[in-house]
Amino acid sequence: MLRLPAGRFLMGEIGAVGLTYELPVHEVAVPSFSIGRYEVTFLEWDECHADGYCQQRPDDNGWGRGFRPVINVSWVDAKQFVAWLSVKTGQRYRLPSEAEWEYAARAGSQSTYYWGDAAATVCDHANALDIAGRMQRPNWFWSNYCLDGYAHTAPVGSFPPNEWGLHDMQGNVWEWVEDCWHSDYTGAPADGSAWVRGGDCSKRVNRGGGWGNHVRTLRSAKRDADMAEGYGDAFGFRVVREHPRQEPAAPPPPAAGESRPSGTRPPSSTSP
Template identity: 45%
Template sequence: MTEDRQKRYGSVCTGLVFALWVGLFAGNAFAQSQPDGTATAPLKPGTVFQDCPNCPELVVVPAGLFIMGSNGSRKTENPAHRVNITRPFAIGRFEVTFREWYACLKAKACSHAPDDHKWGRRGRPVINVTWDQAETYTSWLTEVTGHRYRLPSEAEWEYAHRAGTTTAFWWGEKAGENNANCKDCKTQWSAKSSAPVGSFKPNPFGLHDTTGNVFEWVADCWNPNHQGAPSTTEPRKDGDCKNRVIRGGSFYYFNKVAQASYRAKNPPGVKSYWLGFRVVREIP
Protein backbone atom coordinates (compact mmCIF):
# COMPACT_ATOMS: atom_id res chain seq x y z
CA MET A 1 0.00 0.00 0.00
CA THR A 2 1.33 3.43 -0.93
CA GLU A 3 1.83 6.28 1.50
CA ASP A 4 -1.08 8.10 -0.15
CA ARG A 5 -3.32 5.12 0.47
CA GLN A 6 -2.24 4.95 4.10
CA LYS A 7 -3.13 8.60 4.52
CA ARG A 8 -6.34 8.06 2.68
CA TYR A 9 -7.75 5.37 4.86
CA GLY A 10 -6.55 4.90 8.42
CA SER A 11 -7.18 1.65 10.22
CA VAL A 12 -9.54 3.36 12.64
CA CYS A 13 -11.67 4.72 9.80
CA THR A 14 -11.69 1.33 8.11
CA GLY A 15 -12.88 -0.38 11.27
CA LEU A 16 -15.54 2.26 11.84
CA VAL A 17 -16.97 1.99 8.33
CA PHE A 18 -16.87 -1.80 8.30
CA ALA A 19 -18.48 -2.16 11.72
CA LEU A 20 -21.28 0.22 10.81
CA TRP A 21 -21.87 -1.46 7.50
CA VAL A 22 -21.97 -4.95 9.00
CA GLY A 23 -24.31 -3.87 11.76
CA LEU A 24 -26.71 -2.13 9.42
CA PHE A 25 -26.51 -4.38 6.40
CA ALA A 26 -25.96 -7.85 7.91
CA GLY A 27 -28.05 -10.44 6.13
CA ASN A 28 -28.40 -8.20 3.07
CA ALA A 29 -25.01 -8.60 1.42
CA PHE A 30 -26.89 -9.29 -1.79
CA ALA A 31 -30.02 -7.30 -2.54
CA GLN A 32 -33.30 -9.13 -1.93
CA SER A 33 -36.26 -8.43 -4.19
CA GLN A 34 -39.79 -7.76 -3.05
CA PRO A 35 -41.97 -10.70 -4.17
CA ASP A 36 -44.15 -8.47 -6.37
CA GLY A 37 -41.47 -5.95 -7.33
CA THR A 38 -43.30 -3.05 -5.70
CA ALA A 39 -42.87 -1.12 -2.48
CA THR A 40 -45.73 -2.73 -0.54
CA ALA A 41 -43.64 -4.10 2.35
CA PRO A 42 -41.33 -2.22 4.75
CA LEU A 43 -38.30 -0.95 2.87
CA LYS A 44 -35.39 -2.50 4.71
CA PRO A 45 -31.75 -2.19 3.59
CA GLY A 46 -31.14 -4.53 0.69
CA THR A 47 -34.74 -4.48 -0.54
CA VAL A 48 -35.12 -4.16 -4.31
CA PHE A 49 -38.35 -2.61 -5.59
CA GLN A 50 -40.05 -0.49 -8.24
CA ASP A 51 -42.77 2.10 -7.72
CA CYS A 52 -44.27 1.46 -11.17
CA PRO A 53 -43.65 -0.96 -14.05
CA ASN A 54 -41.67 1.61 -16.05
CA CYS A 55 -39.91 3.13 -13.05
CA PRO A 56 -36.23 2.43 -12.36
CA GLU A 57 -35.48 -0.56 -10.17
CA LEU A 58 -34.26 0.65 -6.78
CA VAL A 59 -32.28 -0.83 -3.90
CA VAL A 60 -32.42 0.43 -0.32
CA VAL A 61 -29.07 1.33 1.22
CA PRO A 62 -28.64 1.65 5.00
CA ALA A 63 -27.80 4.61 7.18
CA GLY A 64 -24.20 4.79 8.39
CA LEU A 65 -20.93 6.69 8.44
CA PHE A 66 -18.20 6.68 5.83
CA ILE A 67 -15.03 8.47 4.82
CA MET A 68 -15.57 10.47 1.65
CA GLY A 69 -12.77 11.63 -0.63
CA SER A 70 -9.08 11.01 -0.11
CA ASN A 71 -5.87 12.61 1.11
CA GLY A 72 -4.02 11.46 -2.00
CA SER A 73 -2.33 13.37 -4.80
CA ARG A 74 -5.52 14.40 -6.63
CA LYS A 75 -6.34 17.67 -4.90
CA THR A 76 -9.95 17.66 -6.08
CA GLU A 77 -10.56 14.72 -3.73
CA ASN A 78 -9.01 16.37 -0.64
CA PRO A 79 -9.57 16.31 2.23
CA ALA A 80 -10.90 12.92 3.26
CA HIS A 81 -13.74 13.62 5.67
CA ARG A 82 -16.42 11.81 7.60
CA VAL A 83 -20.01 11.93 6.33
CA ASN A 84 -23.03 10.86 8.36
CA ILE A 85 -25.83 9.12 6.46
CA THR A 86 -28.62 9.62 8.98
CA ARG A 87 -31.32 7.56 7.30
CA PRO A 88 -31.69 4.88 4.62
CA PHE A 89 -32.47 5.90 1.06
CA ALA A 90 -33.24 4.08 -2.17
CA ILE A 91 -31.02 4.48 -5.22
CA GLY A 92 -31.14 3.13 -8.74
CA ARG A 93 -29.89 -0.42 -8.91
CA PHE A 94 -28.82 0.42 -12.45
CA GLU A 95 -28.28 3.56 -14.44
CA VAL A 96 -31.52 4.87 -15.93
CA THR A 97 -32.14 3.05 -19.21
CA PHE A 98 -33.47 4.16 -22.56
CA ARG A 99 -36.68 2.20 -21.91
CA GLU A 100 -37.26 4.04 -18.65
CA TRP A 101 -36.49 7.39 -20.24
CA TYR A 102 -38.90 6.76 -23.12
CA ALA A 103 -41.72 6.16 -20.65
CA CYS A 104 -41.28 9.81 -19.66
CA LEU A 105 -41.12 10.82 -23.31
CA LYS A 106 -44.31 8.89 -24.08
CA ALA A 107 -46.03 10.65 -21.18
CA LYS A 108 -44.91 13.97 -22.75
CA ALA A 109 -43.22 14.98 -19.51
CA CYS A 110 -39.81 14.66 -21.18
CA SER A 111 -39.36 16.28 -24.58
CA HIS A 112 -35.85 15.15 -25.53
CA ALA A 113 -35.34 11.93 -27.53
CA PRO A 114 -31.65 11.13 -26.91
CA ASP A 115 -29.39 9.63 -29.54
CA ASP A 116 -28.23 6.07 -28.78
CA HIS A 117 -25.00 6.56 -30.80
CA LYS A 118 -26.04 3.55 -32.93
CA TRP A 119 -25.32 1.15 -30.07
CA GLY A 120 -28.94 0.11 -29.63
CA ARG A 121 -31.27 0.87 -26.75
CA ARG A 122 -32.16 -2.55 -25.38
CA GLY A 123 -30.91 -2.62 -21.81
CA ARG A 124 -28.54 0.29 -22.37
CA PRO A 125 -28.14 3.25 -20.04
CA VAL A 126 -29.69 6.39 -21.45
CA ILE A 127 -27.01 8.79 -22.70
CA ASN A 128 -26.90 12.23 -24.28
CA VAL A 129 -29.09 13.84 -21.62
CA THR A 130 -28.23 17.06 -19.83
CA TRP A 131 -28.34 17.65 -16.08
CA ASP A 132 -31.47 19.75 -16.56
CA GLN A 133 -33.15 16.97 -18.55
CA ALA A 134 -32.26 14.44 -15.85
CA GLU A 135 -33.88 16.77 -13.32
CA THR A 136 -37.03 16.88 -15.45
CA TYR A 137 -37.12 13.08 -15.47
CA THR A 138 -36.88 12.86 -11.68
CA SER A 139 -39.67 15.43 -11.33
CA TRP A 140 -41.87 13.29 -13.57
CA LEU A 141 -41.19 10.21 -11.44
CA THR A 142 -42.15 12.19 -8.36
CA GLU A 143 -45.44 13.23 -9.95
CA VAL A 144 -46.26 9.74 -11.24
CA THR A 145 -45.44 7.84 -8.05
CA GLY A 146 -46.17 10.31 -5.26
CA HIS A 147 -42.68 9.68 -3.85
CA ARG A 148 -39.82 12.14 -4.04
CA TYR A 149 -37.27 11.26 -6.71
CA ARG A 150 -34.15 13.30 -7.42
CA LEU A 151 -30.54 13.06 -8.47
CA PRO A 152 -28.25 11.72 -5.74
CA SER A 153 -26.03 14.12 -3.88
CA GLU A 154 -22.33 13.57 -4.40
CA ALA A 155 -22.05 12.19 -0.85
CA GLU A 156 -24.95 9.77 -1.37
CA TRP A 157 -23.44 8.63 -4.65
CA GLU A 158 -20.01 7.91 -3.18
CA TYR A 159 -21.50 6.19 -0.13
CA ALA A 160 -23.66 3.92 -2.30
CA HIS A 161 -20.73 3.29 -4.64
CA ARG A 162 -18.30 2.35 -1.88
CA ALA A 163 -20.86 0.11 -0.13
CA GLY A 164 -18.77 -0.18 3.02
CA THR A 165 -15.43 -0.54 1.24
CA THR A 166 -12.42 1.76 1.47
CA THR A 167 -10.34 0.69 -1.54
CA ALA A 168 -9.79 2.43 -4.88
CA PHE A 169 -12.44 0.20 -6.43
CA TRP A 170 -15.12 -1.49 -4.37
CA TRP A 171 -13.58 -4.90 -5.16
CA GLY A 172 -9.97 -3.90 -4.37
CA GLU A 173 -7.06 -1.60 -5.12
CA LYS A 174 -6.58 -2.69 -8.75
CA ALA A 175 -9.08 -2.46 -11.59
CA GLY A 176 -8.24 -5.92 -12.88
CA GLU A 177 -10.01 -7.32 -15.92
CA ASN A 178 -13.70 -7.60 -16.75
CA ASN A 179 -14.88 -6.08 -13.47
CA ALA A 180 -16.30 -2.93 -15.06
CA ASN A 181 -16.53 -1.14 -18.41
CA CYS A 182 -13.65 1.33 -18.65
CA LYS A 183 -11.11 2.04 -21.38
CA ASP A 184 -8.40 -0.26 -20.03
CA CYS A 185 -10.61 -2.76 -18.16
CA LYS A 186 -10.38 -5.33 -20.99
CA THR A 187 -14.06 -5.99 -21.59
CA GLN A 188 -15.82 -6.48 -24.92
CA TRP A 189 -17.14 -2.90 -24.66
CA SER A 190 -14.02 -1.12 -23.38
CA ALA A 191 -13.22 2.09 -25.31
CA LYS A 192 -16.04 1.22 -27.74
CA SER A 193 -19.47 1.71 -26.18
CA SER A 194 -21.62 1.50 -23.10
CA ALA A 195 -22.56 -1.98 -21.90
CA PRO A 196 -26.10 -3.14 -21.15
CA VAL A 197 -26.82 -2.34 -17.52
CA GLY A 198 -26.07 -5.17 -15.11
CA SER A 199 -23.37 -6.72 -17.30
CA PHE A 200 -21.01 -6.85 -14.30
CA LYS A 201 -21.41 -8.11 -10.76
CA PRO A 202 -22.99 -5.75 -8.20
CA ASN A 203 -21.25 -4.09 -5.30
CA PRO A 204 -22.05 -5.20 -1.72
CA PHE A 205 -25.10 -2.90 -1.60
CA GLY A 206 -26.46 -4.47 -4.78
CA LEU A 207 -25.70 -1.61 -7.21
CA HIS A 208 -24.41 -2.27 -10.71
CA ASP A 209 -22.16 -0.13 -12.90
CA THR A 210 -21.20 2.58 -10.44
CA THR A 211 -17.68 1.93 -11.73
CA GLY A 212 -17.34 2.83 -15.40
CA ASN A 213 -19.92 2.29 -18.14
CA VAL A 214 -21.16 5.91 -18.24
CA PHE A 215 -20.42 8.88 -16.04
CA GLU A 216 -23.35 9.87 -13.83
CA TRP A 217 -24.76 13.30 -13.04
CA VAL A 218 -25.19 14.15 -9.37
CA ALA A 219 -26.97 17.10 -7.79
CA ASP A 220 -24.01 19.13 -6.51
CA CYS A 221 -22.52 22.33 -7.81
CA TRP A 222 -18.82 21.96 -8.58
CA ASN A 223 -16.22 22.81 -5.96
CA PRO A 224 -12.50 22.32 -6.62
CA ASN A 225 -12.13 20.14 -3.51
CA HIS A 226 -14.01 18.96 -0.41
CA GLN A 227 -12.92 21.89 1.74
CA GLY A 228 -16.01 23.15 3.55
CA ALA A 229 -18.13 20.19 2.45
CA PRO A 230 -21.00 19.27 4.77
CA SER A 231 -20.78 16.25 7.05
CA THR A 232 -24.26 15.21 5.86
CA THR A 233 -25.65 14.05 2.53
CA GLU A 234 -26.92 17.48 1.52
CA PRO A 235 -25.80 18.45 -1.99
CA ARG A 236 -23.43 21.40 -2.21
CA LYS A 237 -25.25 24.45 -3.54
CA ASP A 238 -22.26 26.73 -3.11
CA GLY A 239 -19.36 27.03 -5.51
CA ASP A 240 -19.53 26.98 -9.29
CA CYS A 241 -23.11 26.09 -10.20
CA LYS A 242 -22.35 26.66 -13.87
CA ASN A 243 -20.77 23.22 -13.58
CA ARG A 244 -22.24 20.11 -11.97
CA VAL A 245 -20.38 17.14 -10.52
CA ILE A 246 -20.21 13.88 -12.46
CA ARG A 247 -19.01 10.61 -10.94
CA GLY A 248 -18.08 7.04 -11.77
CA GLY A 249 -16.00 7.15 -14.94
CA SER A 250 -17.01 5.58 -18.24
CA PHE A 251 -16.08 3.14 -20.99
CA TYR A 252 -14.27 6.02 -22.73
CA TYR A 253 -11.84 6.82 -19.89
CA PHE A 254 -9.04 4.94 -18.14
CA ASN A 255 -9.69 3.14 -14.87
CA LYS A 256 -8.16 5.86 -12.67
CA VAL A 257 -11.15 8.03 -13.58
CA ALA A 258 -13.49 5.30 -12.30
CA GLN A 259 -11.95 5.12 -8.82
CA ALA A 260 -14.27 5.61 -5.86
CA SER A 261 -13.14 9.12 -4.94
CA TYR A 262 -12.53 10.53 -8.44
CA ARG A 263 -14.49 13.70 -9.23
CA ALA A 264 -15.16 15.54 -12.49
CA LYS A 265 -17.48 18.27 -13.75
CA ASN A 266 -19.60 19.27 -16.72
CA PRO A 267 -21.83 22.26 -17.50
CA PRO A 268 -25.47 21.27 -16.82
CA GLY A 269 -26.48 21.97 -20.42
CA VAL A 270 -23.92 19.58 -21.89
CA LYS A 271 -24.77 16.06 -23.04
CA SER A 272 -22.46 13.25 -24.14
CA TYR A 273 -22.42 9.64 -25.31
CA TRP A 274 -20.42 8.75 -22.17
CA LEU A 275 -22.74 10.45 -19.67
CA GLY A 276 -25.99 9.29 -18.02
CA PHE A 277 -27.42 9.17 -14.50
CA ARG A 278 -29.20 7.17 -11.82
CA VAL A 279 -31.87 8.32 -9.39
CA VAL A 280 -32.48 8.48 -5.67
CA ARG A 281 -35.90 7.91 -4.12
CA GLU A 282 -36.37 9.22 -0.61
CA ILE A 283 -37.79 6.92 2.06
CA PRO A 284 -40.20 8.63 4.49
Protein backbone atom coordinates in the same frame (compact mmCIF):
# COMPACT_ATOMS: atom_id res chain seq x y z
CA MET B 1 -34.32 0.38 -6.08
CA LEU B 2 -32.11 -0.78 -3.25
CA ARG B 3 -32.51 0.60 0.27
CA LEU B 4 -29.20 1.50 1.87
CA PRO B 5 -28.76 1.79 5.62
CA ALA B 6 -27.73 5.00 7.33
CA GLY B 7 -24.04 5.13 8.10
CA ARG B 8 -20.80 7.07 8.28
CA PHE B 9 -17.91 6.90 5.83
CA LEU B 10 -14.74 8.70 4.83
CA MET B 11 -15.35 10.68 1.65
CA GLY B 12 -12.51 11.61 -0.67
CA GLU B 13 -9.34 9.94 -1.92
CA ILE B 14 -7.95 7.97 1.00
CA GLY B 15 -4.87 6.74 -0.87
CA ALA B 16 -1.90 8.63 -2.23
CA VAL B 17 -3.28 9.28 -5.72
CA GLY B 18 -5.87 11.89 -4.81
CA LEU B 19 -6.14 15.16 -6.65
CA THR B 20 -6.72 18.47 -4.91
CA TYR B 21 -10.44 18.47 -5.69
CA GLU B 22 -10.82 15.03 -4.05
CA LEU B 23 -9.51 16.37 -0.74
CA PRO B 24 -9.60 16.85 2.18
CA VAL B 25 -10.86 13.45 3.25
CA HIS B 26 -13.75 14.03 5.64
CA GLU B 27 -16.32 11.98 7.53
CA VAL B 28 -19.92 12.14 6.36
CA ALA B 29 -23.02 10.80 8.15
CA VAL B 30 -25.53 9.64 5.52
CA PRO B 31 -29.21 8.99 6.34
CA SER B 32 -30.92 5.94 4.88
CA PHE B 33 -32.10 6.26 1.28
CA SER B 34 -32.96 4.10 -1.71
CA ILE B 35 -30.96 4.20 -4.94
CA GLY B 36 -31.37 2.57 -8.33
CA ARG B 37 -29.63 -0.76 -8.71
CA TYR B 38 -28.92 0.26 -12.30
CA GLU B 39 -28.33 3.39 -14.32
CA VAL B 40 -31.47 4.79 -15.95
CA THR B 41 -32.00 3.06 -19.29
CA PHE B 42 -33.22 4.21 -22.67
CA LEU B 43 -36.35 2.12 -22.08
CA GLU B 44 -37.19 4.18 -19.00
CA TRP B 45 -36.21 7.47 -20.59
CA ASP B 46 -38.31 6.87 -23.69
CA GLU B 47 -41.38 6.37 -21.50
CA CYS B 48 -40.72 9.75 -19.88
CA HIS B 49 -40.36 11.29 -23.33
CA ALA B 50 -43.61 9.70 -24.51
CA ASP B 51 -45.38 11.22 -21.49
CA GLY B 52 -44.10 14.66 -22.47
CA TYR B 53 -41.94 15.30 -19.39
CA CYS B 54 -38.54 14.57 -20.90
CA GLN B 55 -38.24 17.00 -23.77
CA GLN B 56 -35.30 15.36 -25.51
CA ARG B 57 -35.20 11.98 -27.19
CA PRO B 58 -31.42 11.50 -27.03
CA ASP B 59 -29.46 9.78 -29.75
CA ASP B 60 -28.11 6.33 -28.89
CA ASN B 61 -25.21 6.71 -31.38
CA GLY B 62 -26.36 3.52 -33.05
CA TRP B 63 -25.30 1.46 -30.02
CA GLY B 64 -28.83 0.39 -29.13
CA ARG B 65 -31.55 1.55 -26.75
CA GLY B 66 -33.60 -0.75 -24.53
CA PHE B 67 -31.58 -1.74 -21.48
CA ARG B 68 -28.49 0.27 -22.33
CA PRO B 69 -27.96 3.30 -20.12
CA VAL B 70 -29.41 6.47 -21.54
CA ILE B 71 -26.67 8.74 -22.90
CA ASN B 72 -26.50 12.22 -24.38
CA VAL B 73 -28.50 13.65 -21.49
CA SER B 74 -27.60 16.75 -19.52
CA TRP B 75 -28.08 17.45 -15.82
CA VAL B 76 -31.09 19.57 -16.80
CA ASP B 77 -32.52 16.62 -18.72
CA ALA B 78 -31.98 14.30 -15.76
CA LYS B 79 -33.93 16.69 -13.54
CA GLN B 80 -36.89 16.41 -15.92
CA PHE B 81 -36.79 12.63 -15.55
CA VAL B 82 -36.85 12.63 -11.75
CA ALA B 83 -39.70 15.17 -11.78
CA TRP B 84 -41.68 12.86 -14.08
CA LEU B 85 -40.94 9.80 -11.95
CA SER B 86 -42.07 11.61 -8.81
CA VAL B 87 -45.38 12.60 -10.41
CA LYS B 88 -45.93 9.14 -11.89
CA THR B 89 -45.30 7.26 -8.65
CA GLY B 90 -46.40 9.75 -5.99
CA GLN B 91 -43.02 9.35 -4.27
CA ARG B 92 -40.10 11.76 -4.19
CA TYR B 93 -37.36 10.84 -6.63
CA ARG B 94 -34.27 12.97 -7.22
CA LEU B 95 -30.65 12.82 -8.22
CA PRO B 96 -28.28 11.54 -5.53
CA SER B 97 -26.10 13.94 -3.64
CA GLU B 98 -22.41 13.52 -4.28
CA ALA B 99 -21.96 12.13 -0.77
CA GLU B 100 -24.80 9.62 -1.25
CA TRP B 101 -23.26 8.56 -4.54
CA GLU B 102 -19.81 7.90 -3.07
CA TYR B 103 -21.30 6.17 -0.02
CA ALA B 104 -23.22 3.84 -2.35
CA ALA B 105 -20.24 3.29 -4.67
CA ARG B 106 -17.86 2.41 -1.85
CA ALA B 107 -20.36 -0.02 -0.28
CA GLY B 108 -18.39 -0.07 2.95
CA SER B 109 -14.96 -0.21 1.30
CA GLN B 110 -12.04 2.18 1.66
CA SER B 111 -10.18 0.79 -1.33
CA THR B 112 -9.46 2.48 -4.64
CA TYR B 113 -12.28 0.64 -6.39
CA TYR B 114 -15.24 -1.26 -4.98
CA TRP B 115 -13.47 -4.53 -5.82
CA GLY B 116 -10.19 -3.55 -4.14
CA ASP B 117 -7.01 -1.86 -5.31
CA ALA B 118 -6.15 -4.04 -8.32
CA ALA B 119 -6.35 -1.90 -11.47
CA ALA B 120 -5.35 -4.77 -13.77
CA THR B 121 -8.64 -6.63 -13.19
CA VAL B 122 -10.86 -3.72 -14.26
CA CYS B 123 -12.34 -5.61 -17.23
CA ASP B 124 -13.74 -8.23 -14.84
CA HIS B 125 -15.63 -5.58 -12.90
CA ALA B 126 -16.49 -2.56 -15.03
CA ASN B 127 -16.96 -1.22 -18.53
CA ALA B 128 -14.02 1.06 -19.31
CA LEU B 129 -12.02 1.70 -22.47
CA ASP B 130 -10.68 -1.71 -23.40
CA ILE B 131 -8.62 -2.97 -26.31
CA ALA B 132 -11.70 -3.26 -28.55
CA GLY B 133 -12.68 0.30 -27.81
CA ARG B 134 -9.15 1.53 -28.48
CA MET B 135 -9.09 -0.22 -31.87
CA GLN B 136 -12.06 1.90 -32.91
CA ARG B 137 -10.35 5.04 -31.56
CA PRO B 138 -6.65 4.71 -32.35
CA ASN B 139 -5.96 8.29 -31.22
CA TRP B 140 -7.16 7.50 -27.69
CA PHE B 141 -3.96 6.41 -25.98
CA TRP B 142 -5.23 5.68 -22.46
CA SER B 143 -6.96 2.32 -22.93
CA ASN B 144 -6.84 -0.55 -20.45
CA TYR B 145 -5.00 -3.60 -21.76
CA CYS B 146 -7.81 -6.09 -21.34
CA LEU B 147 -11.14 -7.01 -22.93
CA ASP B 148 -14.44 -6.30 -21.17
CA GLY B 149 -16.64 -7.25 -24.12
CA TYR B 150 -17.96 -3.78 -24.97
CA ALA B 151 -16.45 -1.12 -27.19
CA HIS B 152 -19.16 1.35 -26.10
CA THR B 153 -21.84 1.25 -23.41
CA ALA B 154 -22.96 -2.09 -22.02
CA PRO B 155 -26.53 -3.06 -21.06
CA VAL B 156 -26.99 -2.19 -17.40
CA GLY B 157 -26.12 -5.02 -15.04
CA SER B 158 -23.62 -6.64 -17.41
CA PHE B 159 -20.90 -6.52 -14.76
CA PRO B 160 -20.94 -7.82 -11.17
CA PRO B 161 -22.49 -5.58 -8.51
CA ASN B 162 -20.63 -4.11 -5.59
CA GLU B 163 -21.08 -5.47 -2.07
CA TRP B 164 -24.41 -3.66 -1.70
CA GLY B 165 -25.86 -5.00 -4.95
CA LEU B 166 -25.40 -1.88 -7.12
CA HIS B 167 -24.27 -2.33 -10.71
CA ASP B 168 -22.07 -0.04 -12.82
CA MET B 169 -21.28 2.44 -10.09
CA GLN B 170 -17.86 2.53 -11.72
CA GLY B 171 -17.68 2.61 -15.49
CA ASN B 172 -20.30 2.42 -18.25
CA VAL B 173 -21.46 6.06 -18.01
CA TRP B 174 -20.62 9.05 -15.86
CA GLU B 175 -23.52 9.75 -13.52
CA TRP B 176 -24.91 13.20 -12.82
CA VAL B 177 -25.46 14.10 -9.16
CA GLU B 178 -27.22 17.08 -7.62
CA ASP B 179 -24.23 19.06 -6.36
CA CYS B 180 -22.74 22.28 -7.70
CA TRP B 181 -19.02 22.14 -8.50
CA HIS B 182 -16.57 23.09 -5.75
CA SER B 183 -12.82 22.97 -6.31
CA ASP B 184 -12.29 20.87 -3.16
CA TYR B 185 -14.17 19.59 -0.11
CA THR B 186 -13.37 22.48 2.21
CA GLY B 187 -16.67 23.35 3.89
CA ALA B 188 -18.57 20.42 2.37
CA PRO B 189 -21.72 19.23 4.19
CA ALA B 190 -21.16 16.45 6.69
CA ASP B 191 -24.78 15.23 6.69
CA GLY B 192 -24.94 13.63 3.24
CA SER B 193 -26.92 16.47 1.68
CA ALA B 194 -26.19 17.98 -1.72
CA TRP B 195 -23.75 20.90 -1.72
CA VAL B 196 -25.68 23.57 -3.61
CA ARG B 197 -24.40 26.71 -1.89
CA GLY B 198 -21.37 28.55 -3.18
CA GLY B 199 -19.15 27.01 -5.80
CA ASP B 200 -20.05 27.13 -9.49
CA CYS B 201 -23.66 26.04 -9.93
CA SER B 202 -23.52 26.47 -13.70
CA LYS B 203 -21.52 23.22 -13.48
CA ARG B 204 -22.80 20.05 -11.85
CA VAL B 205 -20.79 17.13 -10.56
CA ASN B 206 -20.67 13.75 -12.28
CA ARG B 207 -19.14 10.61 -10.85
CA GLY B 208 -18.01 7.09 -11.65
CA GLY B 209 -16.18 7.30 -14.95
CA GLY B 210 -17.46 5.80 -18.18
CA TRP B 211 -16.91 3.38 -21.03
CA GLY B 212 -14.26 5.65 -22.60
CA ASN B 213 -12.02 6.05 -19.56
CA HIS B 214 -8.86 4.51 -18.14
CA VAL B 215 -9.23 2.60 -14.89
CA ARG B 216 -7.65 5.43 -12.89
CA THR B 217 -10.72 7.51 -13.71
CA LEU B 218 -12.98 4.84 -12.20
CA ARG B 219 -11.69 5.36 -8.67
CA SER B 220 -14.45 5.60 -6.05
CA ALA B 221 -13.19 9.07 -5.08
CA LYS B 222 -12.84 10.43 -8.62
CA ARG B 223 -15.02 13.44 -9.38
CA ASP B 224 -15.55 15.75 -12.30
CA ALA B 225 -18.05 18.37 -13.45
CA ASP B 226 -19.56 19.72 -16.65
CA MET B 227 -21.97 22.45 -17.60
CA ALA B 228 -25.50 21.65 -16.42
CA GLU B 229 -26.77 21.93 -20.01
CA GLY B 230 -23.89 19.87 -21.38
CA TYR B 231 -24.28 16.32 -22.65
CA GLY B 232 -22.31 13.61 -24.38
CA ASP B 233 -22.18 9.91 -25.16
CA ALA B 234 -20.66 9.09 -21.76
CA PHE B 235 -23.19 10.97 -19.57
CA GLY B 236 -26.07 9.25 -17.80
CA PHE B 237 -27.46 9.02 -14.27
CA ARG B 238 -29.29 6.94 -11.67
CA VAL B 239 -32.02 7.99 -9.27
CA VAL B 240 -32.57 8.18 -5.52
CA ARG B 241 -35.88 7.78 -3.73
CA GLU B 242 -36.29 9.55 -0.44
CA HIS B 243 -37.79 7.68 2.49
CA PRO B 244 -40.83 9.30 4.10
CA ARG B 245 -40.26 10.61 7.58
CA GLN B 246 -41.51 8.22 10.23
CA GLU B 247 -44.15 10.03 12.25
CA PRO B 248 -44.67 8.84 15.86
CA ALA B 249 -47.59 6.50 16.21
CA ALA B 250 -50.73 7.98 17.70
CA PRO B 251 -51.49 6.72 21.23
CA PRO B 252 -54.23 4.08 21.38
CA PRO B 253 -57.65 5.26 22.58
CA PRO B 254 -58.46 4.63 26.25
CA ALA B 255 -60.15 1.36 27.01
CA ALA B 256 -63.85 1.45 27.88
CA GLY B 257 -64.35 2.98 31.29
CA GLU B 258 -60.83 4.41 31.44
CA SER B 259 -59.66 7.96 30.97
CA ARG B 260 -56.26 9.42 30.37
CA PRO B 261 -55.31 12.55 32.28
CA SER B 262 -54.53 15.55 30.08
CA GLY B 263 -50.81 16.02 29.38
CA THR B 264 -49.72 12.42 30.08
CA ARG B 265 -48.33 9.93 27.61
CA PRO B 266 -49.03 6.23 27.20
CA PRO B 267 -46.26 3.99 28.54
CA SER B 268 -43.38 3.37 26.13
CA SER B 269 -42.88 -0.17 24.94
CA THR B 270 -39.35 0.09 26.27
CA SER B 271 -40.39 1.19 29.76
CA PRO B 272 -39.72 -1.26 32.58
